[in-house]
Amino acid sequence: MNILICDDEPLGRERLSRLVVEAGHHVVAQAPNGLDALAKVSEFHPDVLLLDVRMPEMDGIQCAEALTGLQNPPAVIFVTASDQHAIEAFQKQAIGYLLKPVNRDDLSAALNRASRLNAAQVNQLRAANHGDSPTRQHITARTHRGMELIPLDSIYYFLADQKYVTVRHAGGEVLIDETLKELEAEFGDRFIRVHRNALLAIPFLEGIEMVATGQYQVRFRGIDERLAVSRRHLPQLKDKMHML
Known part of the structure; x- marks a missing residue:
């Protein structure tokens, strides 16, 4: 992919540039602030913008917001020293949030996620940002890589365990601190x-299958895992199966 790097620190830009090249991608340009990044997006049409948050003239959040007005904006991955802007960043359609100092594996993983982001997902994120969608189209999770964006349509299930909820999705598992009640609502x-x-x-x-007298579990499309079904929720699940 073609990558644009925006950071007000020259050494930071050069380090990111090396990591991008090592990950097998191409750096088309660098920018010292959000305003310059917008101009270079129009000039070079990058696939991905690696964007710092705190910068002079125009910060990363303002830059990302301006990009939502473009017909085909680049995917945005924030690369910053602070995690306090993560939620706001994802509201501006960012698909990743990496904390400095970024290591090679985390950057490579974020760029791989960017390469899999299709046009439909971009449109969903843009619609959510402009208030056209009543619900989120992604779940945010804080992991060892920073803040990750999990597309809702890639999630198989939510499983509660004490104070955390496991999100099982196409790319693996993450933990979030939302409750099942909130997610269900x-x-x-x-x-x-x-x-x-x-x-x-x-x-x-x-499908649903019986594993013992009065005990059932549910099967998933795409994965071999099973989840137990309680007697209380079995009738509703069977009704849903008949509707599909």
Whole structure:
């Protein structure tokens, strides 16, 4: 992919440039602030913009907001020394948030996610940013890589365990500190409760099978994992299966 790097520190830009090249991508330009980055986006049409937050003239958040007005904006990955702007960053359609000093593996993983982001997902993020969508189209999770963006349509299930919820998605697992009750209230049209500690993504629902007398589990499309189904939620799940 073609990458534009925006950071007000020359040494920071050069280090990122080396990591990008080592990851097998091409640096088309560098910019010292958001204003210059906007001009170079129009000139070079990069696939991805690696964007710092705190910069003179125009900071990264302002730059990302300005990019949402473009017809085909680059994917934005924030690279910054602070995690305090993560939520605001994702509201400006960022697909990644890396904390400095960035290591090679984390950057490579973020760029790989960017390469898989299709046009439909970009449009969903832009719609959410402009208030055209009633719910989020992604889940944010803080991991060892920083803040990660998990597309909602890639999530198989949410599984509660004490104070955290595991998000099982196409790329693996992450932990979030939201509750199942909150998630069910927000995404009840796309997920169904199968147990007091589990919400299942309806599009990935493949079937129900009996494992013992009175005990059932659910099968997923795409993965071999199973989730237990409680007796309380079994009738609702069967009704949903008949509707699919």
